[in-house]
Amino acid sequence: MTDKDFYIEEISPELFARMEGKSFAKHCIVPVAELRYLHFLHKNLKGETLEGEMVCNFHIAERVLDIFKKLYECSYPMEKFRLIDEYDADDDKSMADNNGSCFNFRLVAHTNRISKHGLGLAVDINPRYNPYIKTLEDGSIYIVPENGKQYCDRDKEYPYKIVKDDICVRLFEENGFEWGGDWDEEKDYQHFEIPREQIEKWYPDY
Template sequence: MQGKSYRDDCMVPREELRYVHILHKDLDGNTKEGELVVNQKIAEDVLEIFRELYEADYPIEKVRLVDAYDADDEASMRDNNTSAFNFRFISHTTKVSKHGEGLAVDINTLYNPYVKEVDGQTVVEPETALPYVDRTLDFPYKIDHGDLCYKLFTEHGFVWGGDWETRKDYQHFEMPDTEE
């Protein structure tokens, strides 16, 4: 992680992060192993959510640390990788992402893209996800309001990026800020 997802300017102490090893099923129903790094605040919730997804045969193509992609979020998303911690900023902003705090998980990223208007242009991340922007279409791995992944994450208090008004992040579940 050091020098990749955990950069020198990372503001989250390493001792607040947890390594999570999970099982998941691929689209063919094969059992796969996966690994995530998350903030200790959500580690138990994430373990429970992935256990329930696994028991329900919910398809997740792969779950690898973003470090396997040299912390390149675009490369990870293009590979439909499910991931969590990666110290970075929100796309097209200077604000630390919830991923940079270890408080967000992205699921089946190629099929559930990030979509935003920037200077009058539609930006889709990953760039190869344009066929999956139209959420009225039916395709594998799609997350929507009727989806088990959506239901489990929101039951655990996460917010879904697909519900945001100014942009859509269909892959993204984050723990909202709480008032101290």
């Protein structure tokens, strides 16, 4: 493991060309100068070493890279980290493929609020096996990704499952993130985000 494996870069013109109109939507309010490209290594369930890449907000770049270094050192299994632009910034497609991600300028589902992913201040890991679950007003259950439905029963054991107090949750919490698996009215087991009160210090208009 070297600095060539784990590094942070500003967004190059070449990378921005891949992002423009996709994760960097036309109405994006985050300046390109406030985004960073992360390159890192990670292990999958087979123990294979894979290259990962992600775009995030500069405020969290160093701490996220440090988290991924430690997860790699302890062989914490994470299946895939490709830029969400490879999925045309379609979050559903990315999650269904169990792809981890961070920046993608979009709104929170069923709202007009900018997602914390839209600011590059939230990270999703192994999303297919750690779905978002919410009971809607009509009593139906909203699950994303849809192919994660079989992983909603958190009492069962299955690959890539994120659980309270595992090393992944602990590292993110130690670095100032909240885990969506701790939420009461909904659960987002794949999701780690910077708390709103901190975001408002960086972005008062959020």
